[in-house]
Amino acid sequence: MRTHFIAIGGSAMHNLALALHDKGYEITGSDDAIFEPSKSRLAKKGLLPQEFGWFPDKITNEIDAVILGMHAKPDNPELLRAQELGLKIYSYPEFLYEQSKNKTRVVIGGSHGKTTITSMILHVMHYHNVAVDYMVGAQLEGFDNMVHLTEDNDFIVLEGDEYLSSPMDRRPKFHLYQPNIALISGIAWDHINVFPTYDNYVAQFETFVSMITNGGILVYNEDDPEVKRVAEAATNPIRKLPYRTPDYFVKDGTTYLVTGEGNMPISVFGGHNLNNLAGAKWICQNMGIDESDFYEAIASFKGASKRLxxxxxxxxxxxxxxxxxxxxxxxxxxxxxxxxxxxxxxxxxxxxxxxxxxxxxxxxxxxxxxxxxxxxxxxxxxxxxxxxxxxxxxxxxxxxxxxxxxxxxxxxxxxxxxxxxxxxxxxxxxxxxxxxxxxxxxxxxxxxxxxxx
CATH class of the missing domain: 3.90.190.20 (Mur ligase, C-terminal domain)
Incomplete structure (x- = not known):
């Protein structure tokens, strides 16, 4: 499948390009500027554009799909050419959904903590040699890319961003994934340039919950009053699993998690990270990892890049x-x-x-x-x-x-x-x-x- 990326140099976009290249797709792309580390990573796979800029001549009827990056403008010359030819144009989240329609989709949403929770889940799965597809917003130790896509894996774990999908698609990204299993870590007003009022922002999470597939699961942080209200108000036929911050204590600069098997030292710290851990545990248990195996794996989790x-x-x-x-x-x-x-x-x-x-x-x-x-x-x-x-x-x-x-x-x-x-x-x-x-x-x-x- 031949796929062209408009604005290939972005953090998310170039990782998706690398993932599709590894899957066997033919990849081309353009951008007006590409910085490190995207530049070197694309060059290593032979995907770096020969020159920067927008080139409508690159857009032909031979292209099966165009993926539009967030920083491309609506009047982008390549986009206009793709529209003229009637090519299939996807936003980043739309394409991820297409890649995961036949998988169990696990979507981690929330104003804060979603990268860390997604990273914890992937760390646990990696530790126990459980292969899953994924998209996460940080580079993780032990993982080559921030996106991994296969035909065979049963699960895909997606970090569910509430920001807009593309210049053409003003829906929040996490509205497009239709999760089978979803998590909401917290709701605190953000992105005022897109969601001008608190109520408007909260409404995006209400819509997210309504998009969970019938018979699906919502894991939610009941320590957050707004999350609790949104979850409990949902009327669609889903199972609701609340979590809260577990007991822990700090001694001599080390944080200990209180478990049924004893006090366990962990590398991450802070009440918010212990809360994230509790959410990740529920998700992993619903992906087939039992509690003791979760604890064994999470003890070695050192955190996501740029997060504490x-x-x-x-x-x-x-x-x-x-x-x-x-x-x-x-x-x-x-x-x-x-x-x-x-x-x-x-x-x-x-x-x-x-x-x-x-x-x-x-x-x-x-x-x-x-x-x-x-x-x-x-x-x-x-x-x-x-x-x-x-x-x-x-x-x-x-x-x-x-x-x-x-x-x-x-x-x-x-x-x-x-x-x-x-x-x-x-x-x-x-x-x-x-x-x-x-x-x-x-x-x-x-x-x-x-x-x-």
Missing amino acids: EKIAENKRNVAYKDFAHSPSKVSATTKAVKEQYPERTLIACLELHTYSSLNPDFLKEYQGALDAADVAVVFYSPDAVRIKQLDDISAEQIGSAFKRNDLIIYTNPEAFKEYLFHLKFDTESIALLLMSSGNYGGLHFDEIRQLMQ
Whole structure:
């Protein structure tokens, strides 16, 4: 099957291209720019476009399917040519559904935790040599790609993103998968540029639940009041399995999970990650893994990439980076690190980088998000605000939103780096937490490692 990717260089898109190539498909693609690691990974398989740009001549009647990436615009020349020829055009999630129509589809949804839960499930399956298809939003240890597709595997595990499917298809991605088994980890308003009100955002999860196949299963986090309400209000014929945060404790910097077989040390930490673990356990049990086998496997799970990822440590100090950017994620991650290192000074740094976080109307959602930190720092770039064509925000607006009088605010990348480089790692005991979906205007995490050597 010949498949052409419009915007092949994206994180999700290039992984799907690699997966289809491995499956034996003939792959072509275009993009106006491709960065690492996508560039090298595509080149290794001979899939990197010879030149960047959009070339309508690439679109011919010989193409069986066109997959449209999210950053391609509706007037993309290749897209217009494909429409002119009447070719079959898929969004990314539409194509994944086509690939999984005859499988048991396990879809992990939620405003937060979905990458970690999906990663936990895949780690357990991999540990016990259970082959499954999958799509996950992070690179995992022991897995070559973020997407894997076969003809033979019975299950496919999909991370269910609530963001839009494509420039042509404004439905949330997870509305297209029609899960047989679904999970909702949490609901906290996000993507204000697409879902302008809280109620509108919650409605997407109500629709997601309604899309579960008849006789299917909904696993839901009953610790989250909104998730509990949405799950219990659902009237379609499905089985509902609630979960909650299990008992655990922290001793000497190690988190122990309390189980029927005794106290078990685990590598991940924080109440939110223990909650994620409980959800992953229910899913794995419904995929044929019993509880004791789940515990045996999860003990060696070290976390998903960029999710509470330890970047440096010495006897006195530790530093983590995390993808957290929405208010609920920031709050949960900050509390987790403080709980794990209660005797250390927690310096929590947050970059406001997404459309939602830079929106003056959304900023108030961050009230209290950094309260668990001993020192709270916020960085944002006025240039990023302008590039996203948003209204200017001021340091005063940010300070007022977080409701923290001692909040430190930086807008200059060099000034922020200077602040980090002058932290007293040699004399104080510090836990440094860097939360961002960006890079603080050019911060290299190797520089943090060097500071702690």
